[in-house]
Amino acid sequence: VLILACGLVVVLRAPASAADKVDFVRDIQPLFKERCVACHGEQKQKSGLRLDIKAAALKGGESYGAVIVAGRSADSAMIQLVTEAGNDLRMPPDGPRLTAEQIALLKRWIDEGAVWPEGVDSAVAENRLDHWSFQPLRTFPEGLGIDHFIRAELAKAGLTGADEADRRTLIRRASLVLTGIAPTAEEVEAFVADSDPRAFEKLVDRLLASPRYGERWARHWLDVIAFGETHGFEVNTPRDNAWPYRDYVIQAFNADVPYPQFIREQLAGDSTGVDAATGFLVAAAALLPGQTGKDEESIEKARQDELNDMVANAGGAFLGLTLHCARCHDHKFDPVSQTDYYGLQAIFAGVRHGERPITQANDSNLQERLKLQERLALVSHERGLLEPPAQLGEGAPRRPGVSPRRNIERFPPVETRKIRFTVQKTVDDNRHEPCIDELEIYATDGRNVALASAGGKPEASGSYDNPKHRLVHINDGRYGNSRSWISSTVGGGWIAIEFARPESVEAIVWGRDREEKYRDRLATQYLIEAQMPDGGWKVIAASSDRLSPGAQEKPLPEELSEADQKRASQLEGELADLERRLAPLWGESVVYAGRFEPAPPMFRLHRGEAMQKREPVSPSAVQALHPEFRLPDDTPEQARRIAFAGWLADPQNPLVARVMVNRLWQHHFGEGLVSTPNDFGRNGAKPSHPELLDWLAGEFIRSGWSIKHMQKLIVMSACWKQSSGPRAECLAVDAQTRLLWRFPPRRLEAEVVRDNMLASAGTLDLRMGGPGFSVFAPNSNYVRLYNPKPEFGPAEWRRAIYMTKVRVAQDATFGAFDCPDAGQPQPKRPRSTTPLQALNLFNSGFVIQQAELLAGRIEQQAGAKRTDQARQAFRLVLQRAPDPEELRVCESLVEEHGLPALCRALLNSNEFLFLP
Numbered sequence: 001v002l003i004l005a006c007g008l009v010v011v012l013r014a015p016a017s018a019a020d021k022v023d024f025v026r027d028i029q030p031l032f033k034e035r036c037v038a039c040h041g042e043q044k045q046k047s048g049l050r051l052d053i054k055a056a057a058l059k060g061g062e063s064y065g066a067v068i069v070a071g072r073s074a075d076s077a078m079i080q081l082v083t084e085a086g087n088d089l090r091m092p093p094d095g096p097r098l099t100a101e102q103i104a105l106l107k108r109w110i111d112e113g114a115v116w117p118e119g120v121d122s123a124v125a126e127n128r129l130d131h132w133s134f135q136p137l138r139t140f141p142e143g144l145g146i147d148h149f150i151r152a153e154l155a156k157a158g159l160t161g162a163d164e165a166d167r168r169t170l171i172r173r174a175s176l177v178l179t180g181i182a183p184t185a186e187e188v189e190a191f192v193a194d195s196d197p198r199a200f201e202k203l204v205d206r207l208l209a210s211p212r213y214g215e216r217w218a219r220h221w222l223d224v225i226a227f228g229e230t231h232g233f234e235v236n237t238p239r240d241n242a243w244p245y246r247d248y249v250i251q252a253f254n255a256d257v258p259y260p261q262f263i264r265e266q267l268a269g270d271s272t273g274v275d276a277a278t279g280f281l282v283a284a285a286a287l288l289p290g291q292t293g294k295d296e297e298s299i300e301k302a303r304q305d306e307l308n309d310m311v312a313n314a315g316g317a318f319l320g321l322t323l324h325c326a327r328c329h330d331h332k333f334d335p336v337s338q339t340d341y342y343g344l345q346a347i348f349a350g351v352r353h354g355e356r357p358i359t360q361a362n363d364s365n366l367q368e369r370l371k372l373q374e375r376l377a378l379v380s381h382e383r384g385l386l387e388p389p390a391q392l393g394e395g396a397p398r399r400p401g402v403s404p405r406r407n408i409e410r411f412p413p414v415e416t417r418k419i420r421f422t423v424q425k426t427v428d429d430n431r432h433e434p435c436i437d438e439l440e441i442y443a444t445d446g447r448n449v450a451l452a453s454a455g456g457k458p459e460a461s462g463s464y465d466n467p468k469h470r471l472v473h474i475n476d477g478r479y480g481n482s483r484s485w486i487s488s489t490v491g492g493g494w495i496a497i498e499f500a501r502p503e504s505v506e507a508i509v510w511g512r513d514r515e516e517k518y519r520d521r522l523a524t525q526y527l528i529e530a531q532m533p534d535g536g537w538k539v540i541a542a543s544s545d546r547l548s549p550g551a552q553e554k555p556l557p558e559e560l561s562e563a564d565q566k567r568a569s570q571l572e573g574e575l576a577d578l579e580r581r582l583a584p585l586w587g588e589s590v591v592y593a594g595r596f597e598p599a600p601p602m603f604r605l606h607r608g609e610a611m612q613k614r615e616p617v618s619p620s621a622v623q624a625l626h627p628e629f630r631l632p633d634d635t636p637e638q639a640r641r642i643a644f645a646g647w648l649a650d651p652q653n654p655l656v657a658r659v660m661v662n663r664l665w666q667h668h669f670g671e672g673l674v675s676t677p678n679d680f681g682r683n684g685a686k687p688s689h690p691e692l693l694d695w696l697a698g699e700f701i702r703s704g705w706s707i708k709h710m711q712k713l714i715v716m717s718a719c720w721k722q723s724s725g726p727r728a729e730c731l732a733v734d735a736q737t738r739l740l741w742r743f744p745p746r747r748l749e750a751e752v753v754r755d756n757m758l759a760s761a762g763t764l765d766l767r768m769g770g771p772g773f774s775v776f777a778p779n780s781n782y783v784r785l786y787n788p789k790p791e792f793g794p795a796e797w798r799r800a801i802y803m804t805k806v807r808v809a810q811d812a813t814f815g816a817f818d819c820p821d822a823g824q825p826q827p828k829r830p831r832s833t834t835p836l837q838a839l840n841l842f843n844s845g846f847v848i849q850q851a852e853l854l855a856g857r858i859e860q861q862a863g864a865k866r867t868d869q870a871r872q873a874f875r876l877v878l879q880r881a882p883d884p885e886e887l888r889v890c891e892s893l894v895e896e897h898g899l900p901a902l903c904r905a906l907l908n909s910n911e912f913l914f915l916p
């Protein structure tokens, strides 16, 4: 034994004897443990490197990648770092340097192949996917509901729920939560008297159908994504055309758009004509060009910040993950690598801050334009019929040569659902990709059935993608180079349009640039085909019977009769006139919903630094989450966003439904089942009712992702209808009311308080949509100052959701009530109580003014008797009658200080300010 022991000691002491191979466990692992693992182990992974787990060690660190290159110590960064003297990068950074023997040993180990046996690691990489929110949704037997889960948790704590609240409380609670506006006294009375067992359900249905509902809910969503109507940063100039996005959100909630569609529209609404929705992408603050430094680094840095906000907003809002934490290093808590993060940036790589023209919002010229367009189609069709028909097959060419401006193809009527135009050659020896500004296809009754507005769907072999040249321009009804399609193939490519239904077509009109500014890129050889019911293609016109280009650009065909000549020339004149009259009617409305450019290649940035590009990354999402998602590098810009939206809404993705139902729960109870609504990762909170959360998420998906369905379900539960009164024995166990042994009462949000003051005073203006109103006096300094308006009038009496959201500036009165200032996403508002709030409510010009207007309304309705006035004041503000004691106090208050004083007191009462 002694000898053996001695032998062992000898072996330990002399591992490096040239004959012996270095043994990892014996020679290297102890060295790592002693000198490295404190910074490269379980607790810390400096520079992303771990030396206590084989796979992680061989993968390497953030700066150098693989720091151990088997067989090549000279190429291994690890050796350089432990060797280089006097270098502040040397490893370990503190304590004595490694000895020459230790370094020699490391070198030899690497040169001998860096053999690291399996199963000897001193630590196990934790599985970051082993976290509740990444697990698939649990499934449950049928017949369960919200109350089942709530009662089960209450029972575990020895608690019981409360009785149902009284009817007045119920209608006030439901109205305030679902619409943000209290019921009128008449509505309260009708509900209290309604003996129908379905009375409450009818009420809930009515509230969910109210347009006020979308206005209420939209506010929360706008908080979540930090929607603002100024650019932020010091300059903070207005973003005048951001409001259509707010209107989109309100309409989407009112229409109960299924959640996957809501996601897709916000990420890629430009693909389906819901343009304002992409305001989501650019909701955050941004530096305008000209506000960053001129040098490349400042520009790149500002761009990185923009992309970061896009990733952060999509991550926070839809996934409940802090994806932006992986900008500089792999996420320290969640399974999100830096590569994932930059893969997500690549999804948004072509999205730029800025306005873009849209045709739908507030298009006041629409009617007039549609009329002219219809006329233009009829004229163009009639003109087309005066053209000689295309001749297929042999024979001398007799049709005019192609013209950049306008070419007519006429052929016998053909029944088809799809027309294809294939370019075979272009001018200038095929130097460029062909361009077509518009393809008009006329049915026998003179309609242009190609138009997108008529349901025509374009498709192409490949398209240039930039603001002027886009596939959708081929059938948007607009002419000119700046609204044209360009193929992605030099000298060729095809474009096809599928109609909404089969049509009998007989003429096609196309051009390269009807505005006659450009003559390049003109198709000189082409083929036009119609698709047959069996899917095959039939040629209906071609360039083969045309004279050579430009050989005869005569305006009118020669062989027409004199009468037809005259008619054709009249029609040409009318066409020119219609084009001229149409042009200004496109009067673009613009919306701050992002501009789209071809996506540049993206790279991982070392430590998130804009100038430190590393390997390229493809558009992708979080690789650890299912289903797998990675797009080819050449995926066009818009297709990236569409695909990402699809990935988010995949029912396999366990986060999206959970995160959204949690927001709904939070809206109804004041606190979510998960109290960190934007962080479902390991650093976030655990759910108070994990099974309920999963049940709700499952129900959300089963309902076709209906938000209104979920809200109805929540509001109809016994849990939500409970009274909110405190019970000492429950408070003792669960003071936070996390287990929901009562309905948790809470102060109303600033916006709700303001809206209801206006509603009580009878001054609330319920006009929906459009640009908002400002509570700040205008000024036009370079660096904007937002000074409160000294006085408010009817223009400022719309619902608070329409108050123009100025970043980092608050309304003088209600800003003190935890209103987010759109500086940061605010998925959950804090609820503070400060003296300033009480002072503001009591003394602000706004409240005093509304109290006076309310007093006027009361006098008008109730006459001069104090008792009647006090009763009416209670009805209008609190929707109930005062009790005798209240009545007595109020009468004397009015006596002494006047009716406005009573109004002011009621508008400041807890009963008015709290959700019961």
Ligand code: HEC
Pocket (backbone or CB within 6 Å): 032, 035, 036, 037, 038, 039, 040, 046, 047, 048, 049, 060, 061, 062, 063, 064, 065, 067, 077, 078, 081, 082, 089, 091, 092, 093, 094, 098
């Ligand atoms: C006191 C903490 C500490 C100790 C101990 C330590 N390191 Fe480091 N190590 C760091 C830090 C910090 C960095 C990042 C340095 C930088 O890039 O500025 C780093 C970076 C590295 C890198 C580069 C990783 C990459 O690709 O980014 C290697 C290799 C490395 N260390 C090896 C070692 C080895 C081998 C040991 C033990 C012999 C060791 N370190 C001990 C703190 C430590």
Ligand code: HEC
Pocket (backbone or CB within 6 Å): 043, 044, 045, 046, 047, 048, 322, 324, 325, 326, 327, 328, 329, 332, 607, 608
């Ligand atoms: C702008 C760059 C940047 C961003 C964004 C960033 N970090 Fe870091 N973080 C660093 C740097 C630099 C270090 C120190 C070097 C290191 O440990 O790799 C660090 C270290 C840490 C550490 C200490 C880890 C250790 O091993 O000592 C934690 C924890 C951490 N970050 C969490 C986060 C979280 C959570 C977020 C998102 C909210 C985040 N980081 C976002 C740059 C960033």
